[in-house]
Amino acid sequence: MNDPQNPKAKEPPSTDVPVEEAVAERARAAGVATQGLDWRNVILVPTLALLAGLFVGALVMVFSDPDTLRSWASLGRNPGKALSDSWTLVYEAYSALFKGSLGSPRAISETIVSATPLIFAGLAVALAFKAGLFNIGAEGQLLVGAMTSVYAGFTFDFLPGPVHVTAALIAGFLGGALWGFIPGFLKARTGAHEVIVTIMLNYIGLLFVNFLLKSEIFIRSGRTDPITKPVAESAKLPPLLGAEYRVNAGFLVALAVAGAIWWLLFRSTVGFRFRTVGTNPNAALYAGMSVGGTYILAMVLSGGLAGLAGASQLLGVQYSVFPGFSSGYGFDAIALALLGRTHPGGVVMAALLFGVLRSGATGMQAATSIPVDIIVVIQALVIVFMAAPELVRQIFRIRADKQAEQDTLSASWAT
C-alpha cells in the first residue's frame, strides 16, 4: 500500500486514504469548529441575518407609513417619488437610530447601559443551552435577583463601598440562582421539562416580586405606590465617565463575567461536563458523569447570571425596584443568545447590538414618528433569519456547513 519510492512518503502513511482526506478537508472547512470559533458561522451568518432583518424592517416601515404609502399609490404617475420617499424614510429612520445610539458620547453611554443587563442575561441563556437546557426563565430569575440585591443594597449599608457593591451583586446572583435551582432540580429529579417550569416560574417570580414590593420590608417609607427603598450610596456601581453619563462599572463586570464563563465552558472540567451532557447525555451517563447534577448546576449558574442582570441594572441604573423594572431583558436574552450562537463572545456582541437598537429607537421615533416597536420587529426578524440559517445562505449564496450547524442549533432548541 505504501510505495517506498512514493515522493509523498514523508507524510504519515496512515492518512493516505481518500476518505480520510475528505474528513480532513471537511474538518478544515469547519475551521476550529471544536469551540464554535468558525468565523463563517459565528460572524458571517449573524451579520447577514442582521442585514436581512434591517432590510425587511425597512419594508415594514415603508408599508406602515401613511405618507409613503400614498406615494406608492400614485406609482403609475410618479414612480420616482415612491422610491425616493421610501428611501428618505428608511434612511432617516436608520440614521436617527444609529445617531441615537452611537452618535455622541451620551448615546454610546446609553447603548452600553442597555447592553449591560443583556450581556448577563444572554450569558445565562447561553450557559444553560450549552448544557442542553433551554432557560426561558431568565426574566423571572432577573427579577428575583434584583429583589435579593436591593435587599442587600439597603440593608448592609454599614459595609464599606466596594464590599457593599460586591455583596449586593452576590446577593443578586444568589437570588437568581435560587430561582434557577427550582427548574434544574425538578428536571433532574422528576424529568419535568425546564421550558415549562421556567415559563411558569416567570409568572410566579413576577407576581411574587409585585407582592413583595408592597410589603413592609421593601416599600419605601412614605410611599403607597409599590417601589422599594433605594440602595445605599455604597452599594451603587460607580460611574465610569463621571456622574453625567449613566455608563457604570456594571459593564466591566459583565465583560469580566463573559470572560469567566468562556473559561468555564471551554477550559474547565465543569464546562467539559456541561458540553458533554448538552450534546450527548447518553455518552455522559456512560462516562460516569452525573447528568442530573449537571442540570442542577447549570440551572443554578444560569439563574445566577440572570440574577446578576437584575443586580447590575439595579445597582448601576435604577437603584430601586418597581413594577416594570425589567423591560423584557430576560426575553431579549433568549433571542440574543441565539444570535450570539450561544458563545460568550457572540453573546457580548449580540448584546451590544441589541443595546444599539434599544437605545437608538427613541431617537428614531422622535425624528421620524416611526414607533419604537419597529425595533421589536427588527429584533424578531433577525431571530427568524438566525433560526433559519439555510434561508440566509440561500439569499446570500453561502456554502453550507452542516457540522457547525448541528453543534449549535438543531441539537436541542427543538426538543
Added chain:
Amino acid sequence: MKVELRGITKRFPGVIANRNVDLTLIEGEVHTLLGENGAGKSTLMNVLFGLYSATEGEILIDDSPVNFDGPNDAIAAGIGMVHQHFMLVPVFTVTENVMLGVEPTGPLGVLDRDQARKRLLDLSTKYGLEVDPDAYVEDLPVGVQQRVEILKALYRDADLLILDEPTAVLTPQETRDLFEVIKTLKASGRAIVFISHKLKEVLTISDRITVLRRGEVVGQTTPAESDEHALATMMVGREVSFEVEKTPAAPAKAMLEVNKLSVLDDRGQLAVSDVSLDVRAGEIVAIAGVQGNGQTELVEAITGMRKLAGGTVRLDGKDVTGQGPADMFHHGAAHVPEDRQKHGMVGAFPIKDNLVLNSYDEKPFASGIKVERAAVTENAQRLVKDFDIRTPSIDVHIGNLSGGNQQKAIVAREFSQAEVLLIAAQPTRGLDVGSIQYIHEQIVRKRDEGCAVLIVSSELDEVMSLGDRIAVMYRGQILDVVDRADATRDKIGLLMAGSRQKDATA
C-alpha cells in the same frame, strides 16, 4: 432493466471519493460492492440514487443517459435504496410508513389506507416479506424494520434495489431470511446491489462481485472464481489473516463475579434473570446470543449504567453492586459500549476530548477544575499513534471519522485504562476486515496482560475465535458456559436458538 455507470468520478473539495468507476447492473443479478469502510461504496450508490451528482461520468438506464437531480428522479426511474440507517417514522404503522410520500387518496384527498394496506400485503406475500401492516414501526425488531424499508422500495416499483450494508444490523437468522428475500427478488427480475464487507455473506449471495479500494475498482469476480482469502486481499490490498493468534488461556483468580443478577429493560420487563457468571484474570469469556436476549442489559447492569433488580456484582473481590459507571471506572474496569455513537463518544467533540471522556476530571488531565490541555493533547497523540487511529489531526470531530476509526478511538481510550476488567460489547460491529483484525489482536493482548475480558457478540465467528469460554444467552438467561475446546459452531448455534440439549456431547 440495465443500469450502467460509466467513468463515475466523484470529487469532494480536495478529495476523490470515486475515481473513474465503471459498473453494470443487470436484472436478475445480485451485484456485490465489496470494500472496506471508506472505500467509496456508499458514495457511489448515493451518486446512483441521486443524492450526489457525479463530478464526471454518466449513468445510463437501458442504454439511454439519465440525469438525476435528487432521489425522487432516481425513484421515478425505478431505483430503490435501503439505507444503512433506516428512514422510517417510528410512531407510524408499517402501512403508513410504506405509503408515505405516495399516499393513495380518495375523494377530497382522504387517505385511502385500505388500498395501500392491500397493495402492501400483496407485495409482502409475493416476496415472502412477512410483516404486520398495522404494527407500529417502533415496536418492530430491526430485521423487520428492514423488511419495511424493502417493501417501501418495492411499493414504489423499484426495479433496481440498493441494499447498503443490510446485514450489519441483522442476526445470523435474520440474515438468512434476508437472503431468501433477495433470491425471490432476483427471480422476479430485479437487479440487486448488495453492499457489504462480510466475505462469507458476499460469497453466498452474489452473482458478481466488484471490489472497491480507495475509490477505485480494483477487481471484478464471481463467487465461483474466488474465495474469502482472495477477496480479502483484494479489498485490503495486502495479506490478511482471519485467525486470531492466541495461546491457551492461563486464567488466574476470578476478577468479575456476577451472582444471580436480574435486570429490567426500559419497558420494565425482566430482561436478565438470575444470571451468574465469573470472568477470571487472563481469560476471555465471550457471551454469544442473538441480539436482544438480555446481553445489552446485562452489560449495562455490570458497568453501572443500569439499575439492578437483584443479585450482586463483585470486582476483584470487592462488592461493587449498584455502583455507577464512574466507580467501576475507578476500580479499573473499562467498557467498550455496544452502541458507540450513542454512548461511546460525543460526535461533535474533537478526538482528543473523546479520548478523555471518562477521565477528563482526573490527573493528569485536570488540576482542580482546570483542564490541562497539554496533557489531553499529549494523551491523544500517544493513543492515535499506539492504536493506529487514522485521522488527519486530533482536533477533528470524531463524528467525521469512519466507523472503524471511531471504534479504534474508543478502544484506545478504554484499553489504555483497563486494569482489572475489560468489557467489550459488539466490539467489531460494522467494521472492516482490517479494523476487526486489529481490535481482535488488542483484545487478546489485554488478556495476555492479565486483564479479565468479557466480550459480547452476536457474531458466531467472533465468539468462536476470541472466547476461551463461551457463555450463551437466551431470553435473559445463560443457558450454558462451554469451554472453547468443547465448543463447535453447531453446538453454540443450537444454544443460541434456545435448545438446551443434553445430548450434544453424548
